[in-house]
Amino acid sequence: MSAVSLPASATDGEIDRPVVTIGVVAENEPYSWIDETGQLAGFSIDVLERVAELANIRFSYRIGNWPEIYRAFLDGELDAIDEISYREDRAQRMLFTEPYHYRRTVIMHDGNRPLPVLDGLEGLHPYRVGVVRDIFYKDELVSRGQSVIEYDSLHTLIRALAFGWVDAVIGPEVTLAFLAQQAGFNHLAIAGRFALDRYELEDFRIAVLADRPDLHSRLDAAVSALPEADMRDMLMRWQEFGGRAPLRQAGGFRLGDQSAAYVRRLGPVRVGLMRDYAPFSFVDGGSLQGLSVDVLSRIQDLTGLQVITVTDRWPVLMEMFRRGEIDIVANMSANEERLEYTRFTEPYYLIPNVVFTRDPALEYLDSDSLAGLRIAIGSGIYYEPWVRQRFGDAVLGFSSQRAMFEALAEGSVDVVLAALPNGNHWVRELRLADVRIAGEFSHDGSAGEDLRFGVRPALEPLVAIMNAALEGVSPTERRTIENRWMGASASPPASSDGRVSLGAEARAFLSSRGETLRVCIDPEWMPIEGFDANGRHVGVSADYLEHFARRFAVEFEVVRTVSWSESVEAILAGRCDMLPMAMSTPERRKVLDFTTPYYIVPNVLLGRIETPFVDGLAEFDERRVGVVRGYAFAELLADRHPRVNFVDVATEVEGLRALRRGEIHAFVSTLATASHYMQELGLADLKVIARVPGDWTLSIATRKDEPLLLEIASAFIDSIGDDERREIDARWRALRLAEPSVDYTWLWRGLAAAVLAFALLFAWNRKLGQLNRQLAEANERLAAVSVTDALTGIGNRKFFDQEYERMYRWCQRHGLGFAVAMIDIDHFKSVNDTYGHEAGDACLRALALCLQTHGRRETDRLARFGGEEFVMFGTWDDAGELQQRFARIREAVEALPGTGALPVSAMTVSVGLAYGIAQADKTAGEFIARADKALYEAKRAGRNRIVAVTMD
Numbered sequence: 036m037s038a039v040s041l042p043a044s045a046t047d048g049e050i051d052r053p054v055v056t057i058g059v060v061a062e063n064e065p066y067s068w069i070d071e072t073g074q075l076a077g078f079s080i081d082v083l084e085r086v087a088e089l090a091n092i093r094f095s096y097r098i099g100n101w102p103e104i105y106r107a108f109l110d111g112e113l114d115a116i117d118e119i120s121y122r123e124d125r126a127q128r129m130l131f132t133e134p135y136h137y138r139r140t141v142i143m144h145d146g147n148r149p150l151p152v153l154d155g156l157e158g159l160h161p162y163r164v165g166v167v168r169d170i171f172y173k174d175e176l177v178s179r180g181q182s183v184i185e186y187d188s189l190h191t192l193i194r195a196l197a198f199g200w201v202d203a204v205i206g207p208e209v210t211l212a213f214l215a216q217q218a219g220f221n222h223l224a225i226a227g228r229f230a231l232d233r234y235e236l237e238d239f240r241i242a243v244l245a246d247r248p249d250l251h252s253r254l255d256a257a258v259s260a261l262p263e264a265d266m267r268d269m270l271m272r273w274q275e276f277g278g279r280a281p282l283r284q285a286g287g288f289r290l291g292d293q294s295a296a297y298v299r300r301l302g303p304v305r306v307g308l309m310r311d312y313a314p315f316s317f318v319d320g321g322s323l324q325g326l327s328v329d330v331l332s333r334i335q336d337l338t339g340l341q342v343i344t345v346t347d348r349w350p351v352l353m354e355m356f357r358r359g360e361i362d363i364v365a366n367m368s369a370n371e372e373r374l375e376y377t378r379f380t381e382p383y384y385l386i387p388n389v390v391f392t393r394d395p396a397l398e399y400l401d402s403d404s405l406a407g408l409r410i411a412i413g414s415g416i417y418y419e420p421w422v423r424q425r426f427g428d429a430v431l432g433f434s435s436q437r438a439m440f441e442a443l444a445e446g447s448v449d450v451v452l453a454a455l456p457n458g459n460h461w462v463r464e465l466r467l468a469d470v471r472i473a474g475e476f477s478h479d480g481s482a483g484e485d486l487r488f489g490v491r492p493a494l495e496p497l498v499a500i501m502n503a504a505l506e507g508v509s510p511t512e513r514r515t516i517e518n519r520w521m522g523a524s525a526s527p528p529a530s531s532d533g534r535v536s537l538g539a540e541a542r543a544f545l546s547s548r549g550e551t552l553r554v555c556i557d558p559e560w561m562p563i564e565g566f567d568a569n570g571r572h573v574g575v576s577a578d579y580l581e582h583f584a585r586r587f588a589v590e591f592e593v594v595r596t597v598s599w600s601e602s603v604e605a606i607l608a609g610r611c612d613m614l615p616m617a618m619s620t621p622e623r624r625k626v627l628d629f630t631t632p633y634y635i636v637p638n639v640l641l642g643r644i645e646t647p648f649v650d651g652l653a654e655f656d657e658r659r660v661g662v663v664r665g666y667a668f669a670e671l672l673a674d675r676h677p678r679v680n681f682v683d684v685a686t687e688v689e690g691l692r693a694l695r696r697g698e699i700h701a702f703v704s705t706l707a708t709a710s711h712y713m714q715e716l717g718l719a720d721l722k723v724i725a726r727v728p729g730d731w732t733l734s735i736a737t738r739k740d741e742p743l744l745l746e747i748a749s750a751f752i753d754s755i756g757d758d759e760r761r762e763i764d765a766r767w768r769a770l771r772l773a774e775p776s777v778d779y780t781w782l783w784r785g786l787a788a789a790v791l792a793f794a795l796l797f798a799w800n801r802k803l804g805q806l807n808r809q810l811a812e813a814n815e816r817l818a819a820v821s822v823t824d825a826l827t828g829i830g831n832r833k834f835f836d837q838e839y840e841r842m843y844r845w846c847q848r849h850g851l852g853f854a855v856a857m858i859d860i861d862h863f864k865s866v867n868d869t870y871g872h873e874a875g876d877a878c879l880r881a882l883a884l885c886l887q888t889h890g891r892r893e894t895d896r897l898a899r900f901g902g903e904e905f906v907m908f909g910t911w912d913d914a915g916e917l918q919q920r921f922a923r924i925r926e927a928v929e930a931l932p933g934t935g936a937l938p939v940s941a942m943t944v945s946v947g948l949a950y951g952i953a954q955a956d957k958t959a960g961e962f963i964a965r966a967d968k969a970l971y972e973a974k975r976a977g978r979n980r981i982v983a984v985t986m987d
Contacts, residue, residue: 058104198472288507367489399474555602638727827883830898843959854950951986
């Protein structure tokens with residue numbers, strides 16, 4: 036045995052507390068063991084520390100195996116012993132506290148290969164069942180005719196289930212869940228109880244010898260006083276979250292002023308994500324999704340970080356990252372080589388690497404097991420150098436995960452080394468029934484892959500900010516994200532009638548409610564949700580509820596309220612069960628539960644027609660900006676912009692009218708809602724003046740006092756297919772601003788009044804005419820300066836923001852072709868470094884003049900996008916002529932002569948060109964994103980070239 040003391044800074048009062056020596060079992064994860072830092076850790080240790088606090092004592096821990104500590108306890112060497120079960124024979128010699136925990140023996144299965152509903156242990160007979168070698172209930176199972184496979188430890192038992200070597204395992208619930216989580220096997224789940232009365236439950240108590248009744252009384256009183264909420268939290272920490280140090284709840288998360296200012300100054304950052312790394316990041320139906328994407332979204336929500344995603348194959352992303360063309364790479368593991376050019380966040384997920392094969396006889400024990408085999412690995416994977424050094428030409432690198440498994444299926448490779456979730460995804464996707472897992476792959480003592488965000492060294496302060504956000508993601512949010520992509524709930528099983536199955540407890544809950552759930556909505560938030568003239572619930576949320584009702588045979592009763600604030604009050608008071616469209620915020624998560632977000636709405640800032648376009652809310656310091664009372668963004672925006680004077684309004688309509696009357700300087704709304712009400716109310720004198728970073732990520736919110744509601748709502752979200760999402764989205768996003776209608780009665784009255792006013796003011800107007808003309812000319816000059824780049828004399832970023840959407844909408848109305856080109860000077864940094872910034876400025880002016888010369892058509896627009904990037908956009912008639920025009924621009928730039936101020940005679944540019952018909956189902960943002968991607972494709976292909984893509 037050895038003695039261990041938990042680190043603590045003892046106060047004078049603690050020094051006076053009596054010390055009690057207590058024996059605990061070693062290597063009993065997650066109850067008690069020595070962790071990787073050399074400290075005693077575990078659920079039982081957490082409980083004992085709380086008991087010590089309540090009993091006003093200090094524990095001195097003695098650890099060892101059970102026979103050692105039990106013998107020492109009986110010999111009087113220890114004052115107490117932990118994790119001991121009550122037995123009549125033991126009660127003759129010792130006194131027991133009340134139990135503080137019941138360790139339940141359960142059956143665990145693979146959620147991707149689920150067992151049927153078990154009717155007793157007899158239901159296990161057809162299946163391969165794993166148990167720990169010589170476990171005390173093995174003989175009972177065998178006597179009942181159950182075939183069992185024995186493994187040396189619980190660790191190996193868990194891996195046997197994850198790798199498909201057995202169909203189910205039997206063991207202690209908390210330990211199995213802990214080990215599965217630690218190993219990254221989130222697809223493993225509890226299938227049911229181990230229905231043997233003698234073996235199902237094991238009570239955990241503290242015991243002292245019979246001659247210490249005073250100590251027993253003290254300990255028993257402390258155990259009885261343990262708060263139930265604390266016990267639940269400690270158990271959840273070890274059972275479901277791997278014993279990680281308690282995370283700060285998102286409710287307490289707030290960036291410091293310096294960090295928040297850094298994020299605001301930083302502007303959008305480019306984040307690289309693999310397009311075929313399911314389930315972590317992948318493109319499906321044109322949408323980027325996955326666990327890493329969801330984690331990134333939560334970081335954005337918590338920090339306000341603006342992100343532009345770049346999706347590509349891993350080798351391409353890494354090359355772009357090394358050249359500084361993207362700022363962050365997701366799904367990146369840390370190693371010594373990468374530390375030279377990368378700063379890493381803490382890991383947000385750990386996954387095991389395994390060996391996939393079609394050979395039924397292959398068993399992977401160590402690297403020697405792969406000798407003589409053809410080995411497939413992902414190009415650029417962090418263990419590639421080690422594998423190539425060990426196996427040489429037998430290693431084949433693939434840039435695509437799919438391609439690796441297709442090669443395995445056709446027999447051109449013998450094994451594939453891959454992360455377990457990725458490999459399982461492609462095995463299912465390609466229907467590779469004969470592929471199995473030969474074992475867990477490890478090298479240099481590393482058996483798993485740590486997923487982190489890799490950040491360019493130039494943005495090193497961002498690492499601490501992202502780490503703080505990762506810590507601020509609550510355990511419930513982590514579990515929801517992980518279950519969505521890694522757990523069995525990712526693909527709910529469908530019943531024969533097309534409905535999605537709910538668990539028995541959730542279905543019973545619905546039955547007790549008459550298959551009816553009450554929902555509250557925002558009555559004035561169209562087209563997201565609201566009531567029509569007949570009082571019916573309409574909008575996006577109504578369509579989703581209709582979908583849920585069909586799938587789950589449930590009815591929704593809409594509780595009528597007059598405002599969003601009243602709806603929130605109603606759910607808190609229990610008058611309704613769900614809010615179908617609500618945004619999770621730190622304050623709300625204290626009183627409500629939230630599903631994974633399923634609908635995203637862009638935020639905008641509205642102003643009066645005469646208000647100039649701005650870069651964002653930061654330009655409204657000390658000014659009045661309206662936001663609907665109770666909206667989630669009121670809370671988030673107040674944190675991010677403490678100097679803005681946010682004004683509560685009751686509804687969207689009231690906010691728009693207050694803005695029109697000049698009572699507020701700007702109004703925060705969503706793009707969809709603003710379009711709807713500006714059309715409905717004919718508010719042609721308002722406009723969008725800025726984009727507000729951080730979109731609405733809408734979830735279903737449920738009452739916290741009914742936890743089954745969250746399970747039901749999460750099943751609702753999981754049931755939504757991509758086609759259904761697109762159909763609902765297209766139906767409501769298709770709304771466009773209509774021309775305002777004209778009331779001719781008021782028109783004639785106004786005309787008469789105008790004639791009279793004109794007669795009275797004619798003389799006065801003549802007198803002021805000259806002054807007005809001078810003022811107008813000054814205003815025109817001022818307006819031109821505000822949208823002009825001072826260095827090049829062409830449009831600046833504000834000009835682009837002002838004109839780009841307007842030009843695109845004009846092309847949409849007339850059904851014309853729209854084209855946008857991103858133009859970037861090649862190796863511009865080397866020009867500045869070699870010749871100085873004066874030469875660099877000369878290059879920028881020369882390029883701007885050249886572009887102006889070739890862009891003189893009436894519909895052409897030209898702007899400096901930022902740095903050495905320029906953007907040209909406008910209409911086109913003939914695709915061939917369009918491409919030839921940009922080819923002439925590229926050649927003209929290359930032919931620019933050098934001068935004293937411009938000592939480089941061979942300046943070149945790369946061009947990304949996107950063109951197509953401006954149709955209703957496309958957005959201006961899609962064009963610019965595709966042009967930006969084409970620009971980077973041109974750079975990767977060698978620069979000084981054009982990559983043109985069509986949007987048709």
